[in-house]
Amino acid sequence: xxxxxxxxxxxxxxxxxxxxxxxxxxxVEVARLLKEKQExxxxxxxxxxxxxxxxxxxxxxxxxxxxxxxxxxPQHDQAELLGYLRPSAQIEIATRVSRRKLVALMTAxxxxxxxxxxxxxxxxxxxxxxxALSKAERExxxxxxxxxxWTVGSVMTSDYATLKPEMSSSAAIDALRMQAIEAExxxxxxxxxxxxxxxxxxxxxxxxxxxxxxxxxxxxxTEPVWVRADEEQEEAARVIARYxxxxxxxxxxxxxxxxxxxADDAMDVTEEETTExxxxxxxxxxxxxxxxxxxxxxLYRARIFWLVLLVFGNIFSGAGIAYFEDTIAAHLSLLxxxxxxxxxxxxAGTQSAxxxxxxxxxxxxxxxxxxxLMTREIVIALxxxxxxxxxxxxxxxxxxxxEIALVVALAMVSIVIMGALIGMSLxxxxxxxxxxxxxxxxxxxxxxxxxxGVLIYFTIAAQLLGL
Amino acid sequence: xxxxxxxxxxxxxxxxxxxxxxxxxxxVEVARLLKEKQExxxxxxxxxxxxxxxxxxxxxxxxxxxxxxxxxxPQHDQAELLGYLRPSAQIEIATRVSRRKLVALMTAxxxxxxxxxxxxxxxxxxxxxxxALSKAERExxxxxxxxxxWTVGSVMTSDYATLKPEMSSSAAIDALRMQAIEAExxxxxxxxxxxxxxxxxxxxxxxxxxxxxxxxxxxxxTEPVWVRADEEQEEAARVIARYxxxxxxxxxxxxxxxxxxxADDAMDVTEEETTExxxxxxxxxxxxxxxxxxxxxxLYRARIFWLVLLVFGNIFSGAGIAYFEDTIAAHLSLLxxxxxxxxxxxxAGTQSAxxxxxxxxxxxxxxxxxxxLMTREIVIALxxxxxxxxxxxxxxxxxxxxEIALVVALAMVSIVIMGALIGMSLxxxxxxxxxxxxxxxxxxxxxxxxxxGVLIYFTIAAQLLGL
Numbered sequence: 065x066x067x068x069x070x071x072x073x074x075x076x077x078x079x080x081x082x083x084x085x086x087x088x089x090x091x092v093e094v095a096r097l098l099k100e101k102q103e104x105x106x107x108x109x110x111x112x113x114x115x116x117x118x119x120x121x122x123x124x125x126x127x128x129x130x131x132x133x134x135x136x137x138p139q140h141d142q143a144e145l146l147g148y149l150r151p152s153a154q155i156e157i158a159t160r161v162s163r164r165k166l167v168a169l170m171t172a173x174x175x176x177x178x179x180x181x182x183x184x185x186x187x188x189x190x191x192x193x194x195x196a197l198s199k200a201e202r203e204x205x206x207x208x209x210x211x212x213x214w215t216v217g218s219v220m221t222s223d224y225a226t227l228k229p230e231m232s233s234s235a236a237i238d239a240l241r242m243q244a245i246e247a248e249x250x251x252x253x254x255x256x257x258x259x260x261x262x263x264x265x266x267x268x269x270x271x272x273x274x275x276x277x278x279x280x281x282x283x284x285x286t287e288p289v290w291v292r293a294d295e296e297q298e299e300a301a302r303v304i305a306r307y308x309x310x311x312x313x314x315x316x317x318x319x320x321x322x323x324x325x326x327a328d329d330a331m332d333v334t335e336e337e338t339t340e341x342x343x344x345x346x347x348x349x350x351x352x353x354x355x356x357x358x359x360x361x362x363l364y365r366a367r368i369f370w371l372v373l374l375v376f377g378n379i380f381s382g383a384g385i386a387y388f389e390d391t392i393a394a395h396l397s398l399l400x401x402x403x404x405x406x407x408x409x410x411x412a413g414t415q416s417a418x419x420x421x422x423x424x425x426x427x428x429x430x431x432x433x434x435x436x437l438m439t440r441e442i443v444i445a446l447x448x449x450x451x452x453x454x455x456x457x458x459x460x461x462x463x464x465x466x467e468i469a470l471v472v473a474l475a476m477v478s479i480v481i482m483g484a485l486i487g488m489s490l491x492x493x494x495x496x497x498x499x500x501x502x503x504x505x506x507x508x509x510x511x512x513x514x515x516x517g518v519l520i521y522f523t524i525a526a527q528l529l530g531l
Numbered sequence: 532x533x534x535x536x537x538x539x540x541x542x543x544x545x546x547x548x549x550x551x552x553x554x555x556x557x558x559v560e561v562a563r564l565l566k567e568k569q570e571x572x573x574x575x576x577x578x579x580x581x582x583x584x585x586x587x588x589x590x591x592x593x594x595x596x597x598x599x600x601x602x603x604x605p606q607h608d609q610a611e612l613l614g615y616l617r618p619s620a621q622i623e624i625a626t627r628v629s630r631r632k633l634v635a636l637m638t639a640x641x642x643x644x645x646x647x648x649x650x651x652x653x654x655x656x657x658x659x660x661x662x663a664l665s666k667a668e669r670e671x672x673x674x675x676x677x678x679x680x681w682t683v684g685s686v687m688t689s690d691y692a693t694l695k696p697e698m699s700s701s702a703a704i705d706a707l708r709m710q711a712i713e714a715e716x717x718x719x720x721x722x723x724x725x726x727x728x729x730x731x732x733x734x735x736x737x738x739x740x741x742x743x744x745x746x747x748x749x750x751x752x753t754e755p756v757w758v759r760a761d762e763e764q765e766e767a768a769r770v771i772a773r774y775x776x777x778x779x780x781x782x783x784x785x786x787x788x789x790x791x792x793x794a795d796d797a798m799d800v801t802e803e804e805t806t807e808x809x810x811x812x813x814x815x816x817x818x819x820x821x822x823x824x825x826x827x828x829x830l831y832r833a834r835i836f837w838l839v840l841l842v843f844g845n846i847f848s849g850a851g852i853a854y855f856e857d858t859i860a861a862h863l864s865l866l867x868x869x870x871x872x873x874x875x876x877x878x879a880g881t882q883s884a885x886x887x888x889x890x891x892x893x894x895x896x897x898x899x900x901x902x903x904l905m906t907r908e909i910v911i912a913l914x915x916x917x918x919x920x921x922x923x924x925x926x927x928x929x930x931x932x933x934e935i936a937l938v939v940a941l942a943m944v945s946i947v948i949m950g951a952l953i954g955m956s957l958x959x960x961x962x963x964x965x966x967x968x969x970x971x972x973x974x975x976x977x978x979x980x981x982x983x984g985v986l987i988y989f990t991i992a993a994q995l996l997g998l
Binding site for chain 2: 088112114116237240241244245250251268269272273287289304305306307308309310327328330331332334335338339341342343345346347348354355356360363364367368370371372374375376378379381382383385386389392393396397399400401402403404406407408410411412414415417418419420421422423426428429432433437440443444447448451452455456459480506507510511514518
C-alpha cells in the first residue's frame with residue numbers, strides 16, 4: 065500500500081497482520097489527509113470500518129490527530145471505541161478531552177469498560193467526574209470499581225437485561241426492545257425477585273419461539289448456572305466455555321444478581337490467564353501491562369527474582385561436581401557427557417511438567433488422577449530413557465570405550481526417569497498445596513533435575529569405574 | 532458427598548472441580564439407583580442438569596448404564612448431549628446404538644458436530660448411515676467432513692440463519708422465529724444473493740430495535756467481517772475475539788457463504804491452539820487427543836524425537852568442555868561454576884523467548900517491532916547480567932578467590948546477554964521464515980545457550996587465568 069492509495073479503496077483484509085488493515089500505514093495517509101483538510105475522505109473511511117480497527121488506527125496517530133479522527137464518529141461509537149483502545153491510550157485520551165466530553169463518553173460507555181477506565185484515572189480526575197454523573201451511575205461506578213483486579217466482579221458488567229416472571233413472552237420481547245439501547249446483551253434476560261435474587265434466566269430465542277401468551281415464569285430456566293462476584297475471574301471464563309454460554313450471571317454472597325460476564329470478556333480473561341501461565345512456565349512474574357508497552361524497569365523486575373534464585377539453586381549442581389572432583393580428575397572424558405546427560409533430565413522433565421500443567425488448566429486431568437498418570441509416566445519415561453541410552457551409548461563407545469558407554473547409558477536411563485517423575489509430580493504437589501500448578505516451570509524442573517543428574521551420573525561412574 | 536445423598540439434593544456447585552458436581556461420585560450413585568430400578572429419581576435428576584454435566588456423568592458410567600441414562604433425556608437433548616462427549620466416548624456410543632437411532636440422533640445434531648462424528652466413524656458405519664439421510668443432509672455432511680482438520684471449514688457449521696434483503700424487519704423477525712429450531716444461532720442473520728454471495732449481516736438486536744417497516748437492506752451491515760473456509764482455524768477465533776462477535780461468516784473462494792463459526796467453537800479452537808503452543812514450548816509434538824486419553828505409545832512418539840535431537844545438540848556442549856580439558860584440569864574449581872553459568876544463559880533466554888512467543892501469538896507485538904524490542908532487550912539483559920554477576924562473584928570470591936570471581940562475573944554478564952539475545956531473536960527468525968514462533972522453545976534456546984555458554988566461560992577463563 066502506497067501513500068497514493070485513496071482511503072476509499074481500502075477494504076477489510078483478513079490476511080492483514082492482526083487488523084483489517086495495517087494501522088501504521090493508514091495512519092501516515094490519514095495524517096497527510098488531515099494536513100490537506102480532506103476531513104470528508106477520512107470520515108467516510110472510518111465510519112465504514114470496524115471500531116476495533118479504528119482504535120488500532122487512532123493508537124498510531126499523533127496527539128491531536130487522534131482526537132480529530134475520533135470526533136468524526138457518532139458519539140455512541142466514540143464511547144464504544146474507547147473500550148477498544150489499549151489502557152494507556154485510553155487514559156491518554158481521557159486526560160486530554162474536556163471534562164464535559166469525558167462525562168458524556170463515560171455515560172455512553174458500557175458499565176464494565178467505564179469502571180475500568182475510572183479506576184485508571186488519578187484521584188483529581190475521578191473527583192471531577194463523579195459529581196457530573198447521575199446518582200445511580202455514580203453508585204454503579206463505585207461498586208464495579210471496588211472489586212479486586214483478579215475477581216469475577218472486576219470483569220462483570222451491570223448493564224444486563226431483566227424481566228418479570230409474570231410477563232407474557234410477547235410483553236417480554238417488547239421489554240427487551242426497550243432495554244436494547246442500554247443493555248450489554250438482550251439475548252439473555254435475567255428474572256429477579258423483589259430482593260434482586262436471581263430466580264431464572266431466559267434466552268431471547270426461547271421467548272421468540274414461545275407462544276405469545278406463555279409466561280416468562282413457565283419458560284425460564286429456574287436453575288441456571290451462575291458464578292460468585294468474589295471468585296477468581298477464570299471461573300467465569302471456565303463456566304462460559306464449559307456450558308457454551310453467551311453470558312453468565314454473577315451473584316453476591318446473598319444470592320443477589322449484581323452483574324453478568326459476557327463471552328467476549330471471558331475470552332479476554334482466558335487470554336490474560338493463558339499469558340500468565342506462559343510467563344510462569346518461563347519464570348517471568350506477571351506484568352500488569354502488555355510486553356510491548358512495558359518499561360525496561362518493569363521487565364527487569366519481572367525477570368530478575370527467579371533468575372537470581374535459580375543461580376543459587378544451581379550452586380548445588382556445582383557443589384555436586386566439586387564433590388566428585390577426584391572421579392572427574394581421573395576420568396576427564398566423563399565431562400564430555402555431562403551436558404547432554406543433565407540436559408536430558410531437564411528436557412524430559414519439562415515435557416512432563418508442561419503436559420500436566422496444561423491438562424490441569426484445561427480440566428482434562430484432575431488431581432485425583434495422579435496415581436493412574438504416574439504409573440503411565442513411569443512406563444513412558446523408561447521407554448524414552450532406553451531409547452536415549454542407546455543413542456548415547458554409541459557416542460560413549462566412540463568417545464570413551466565400552467566402560468564409559470555403560471556408565472553413560474545407565475546414567476541416561478536413570479536421569480530421564482528421574483527428570484520425568486519430578487516434572488510429573490511438581491504440578492500436582494503445587495496443586496495439592498493450593499498453589500498454581502503452572503509454577504512447575506521448565507527452568508525450575510531443570511534446576512532440580514540438574515542437581516540430581518550430577519549426583520546420579522558421578523555416583524554411577526564412581527561405582528562402575530571402581531573409584 | 533456420600534452414597535446416601537439423594538440425587539435430588541445435588542445442586543449446581545460452581546466450586547466443584549470442573550463440573551457442576553463430581554461426575555465420578557454421582558456415577559456410583561446412579562449405577563446403584565439403576566440396579567434398584569429407581570429410574571424416576573435419575574430421570575428427574577438428569578433432566579434438571581446442564582447437558583455438559585450429564586455428558587461428564589455418562590462418560591463415567593459403565594457400558595449399558597450410559598445408554599440407559601441417555602435415553603432418559605428428550606431426543607433433541609440426546610443429540611446435543613452427544614456433542615458434549617469426548618470424541619472417544621461419542622464414537623463408543625455411536626457404535627453401540629442401532630442404526631435407526633444413530634440416524635435420528637445425527638439428524639438432530641448441529642451440522643458441525645455431526646460432521647465431526649461422521650468423520651470418526653469407520654467406512655462401514657459411514658456407508659450404512661448415508662442412505663438413511665435426506666439428500667441435502669448427505670451433501671451437507673460430505674461437504675463439511677471434506678475440510679482438512681486445521682481449516683476454518685473444519686470448525687464451521689452450515690446451519691446458519693438467512694434473510695432476504697427486501698424483507699421488512701418484522702417479517703425478518705418472523706423468518707428467524709421459523710429458523711430457530713434448526714439454526715445454530717438466530718442472533719446474527721446472513722443476507723445472501725441468488726448466487727449465495729454474502730451481501731450483508733444483521734443482528735437480531737438491530738432488527739428488534741428497528742421500525743417494523745424498515746427493510747433489512749437498509750439496516751444490514753454491508754461490509755461485514757468474514758473469513759475464508761480454507762484459512763487456518765485460528766483466524767476465525769482471532770477475528771471473533773478482535774471484533775467481539777458471536778459468530779463470523781465463512782466464505783469460499785468465490786465469495787459464497789458456506790458456513791459460520793460461532794464464538795463457543797472459537798473458544799475451543801483457541802484452547803486447542805494454546806495447548807499446541809504450550810507443547811511446542813516444551814518440545815512435545817501435537818497430540819491428536821487429550822493427554823488423559825492418550826496411549827503410552829502416542830505420548831512416547833510425541834516426546835522422543837526432540838529429546839534425542841537435543842541429545843545430539845548437547846554433544847557440542849560436551850565437545851566444548853572437552854576442548855578446554857587442559858584449562859579445566861589446571862583449575863578444577865572452575866567446574867563448580869559451570870552449571871550455574873550455563874543454566875543462567877538458558878533461563879534468561881527462555882524468559883525472552885516466552886515473552887516474545889506469547890506477544891506474537893496475541894498480536895501484541897509484530898515482526899516489524901523487532902528492532903525496537905531488540906534495543907530494549909539489550910539494556911534489560913545487561914541489567915539482569917550485572918545483577919547476577921554481583922551475586923555470583925560473591926560466591927566466586929568464597930570458592931576460588933578474586934581471580935576466579937572476576938572470570939565468573941565477566942562470564943555471567945556475557946552469557947546472560949547472549950542467552951537473552953538468542954531467546955529474543957529465535958521467535959522472530961522462525962516467524963520470518965514462515966514457521967511458528969512457538970517453536971522457539973525453552974529447551975531449544977537452552978541447548979543453544981549451553982553450547983555458547985561453555986565456550987564463553989572457558990574462553991574468558993583461559994584468557995584471564997593465562998593458559
